[in-house]
Amino acid sequence: MNMTCKETGLALYDQLKSKIREKIETGEWTEGQKIPTEKELCEMFNVSRITARKAIDDLQEENLLVKKQGKGTFIKRSQINQSLEKFYSFSKELTKQGLEEKAEMLEFKIMEADNRIQRIMNISENEEVFVIKRLRLLDDKPYAIEVSYIPVKFTPELTKELVDRNGLYNSLQAFGVKLEHATEKFSAVNLRKEEAYYLNSDFSEAGIKLTRRTYQGTDMVEYCSSIIRGDMFTYTVDLF
Incomplete structure (x- = not known):
């Protein structure tokens, strides 16, 4: 026309x-x-x-x-802003903004921590960890892939069904794990083929790599590595 x-x-x-x-x-x-x-x-x-x-x-x-x-x-897709001024849960913060957020389980298993995870989490050789890989979606659109590593000793009864039903952090807290503080690190990356496939994006598009270390006292109870679509999220730090 x-x-x-x-x-x-x-x-x-x-x-x-x-x-x-x-x-x-x-x-x-x-x-x-x-x-x-x-x-x-x-x-x-x-x-x-x-x-x-x-x-x-x-x-x-x-x-x-x-x-x-x-x-x-x-x-261009609208970008969701996440403030980094306090400890937060992705799902809870997005729900507060009126967005429908959910996670799709891609993998749930127990394995012996490899050398990299041993070093990152300061755990001993042969110690077992849960490996929980999830695809996170906003209004049914994928925005992030995340892999969490959690020492089995903290939550030996954790199951895929519990995480699917209640969420990861709610499940950890139900077992008495206290999520007291966390540190995060951000870096710019290009999506790899597998990541682009899951995120319904183009290979080598810009993404954000986020790694989070969550602690109970001095013990690291979760190490999480996420790849987030760069066109869907921004992060804000308030400086005082």
Whole structure:
């Protein structure tokens, strides 16, 4: 359908930007959707290629659109902000924001801690740990893969069913584990093939690697390594 940008006193590229915004705000074009090409926009709105390119470039600078090399231009997904001012649970914090968050179990097993986990968690050789790998989803859209390592000695009766039903932290606390404090480390990464597959994203897209060490006193009760979609989350630290 051809739609002409009308004379409104605004530059043509500003008029085109307004029309693209309108399609996004009304839900006609949705988050993550690929928008028409420059050529198609020219035909739809009766504008020049230069005007279409200028409108797209401006909307990209305004963080509304994102260009993906060789794939096209897409509507950027809304980002969820997480404050880092206190100990938090992803699921509880997102629920507070009115978002439907859930976790899908990918793996639940017990194994002897390897050298890396022994070193990170300061546990002895041959000590057993739970390995709990989950895919986390927001409104049924995957946003993170996380793997938690928990020494079996703290919660020997922990089961997959309990974690599925009550969540990991609720299950740990039900067994008397006190989650007193945690440290987190963030770094930028590119998604690997397996991660991109689970997160329904493109291989080598930007992601956030988050590692968390959770303590009860001086004992590390959980080591968690997560890969989070970089286009869905931001983190805020309040400095006083």
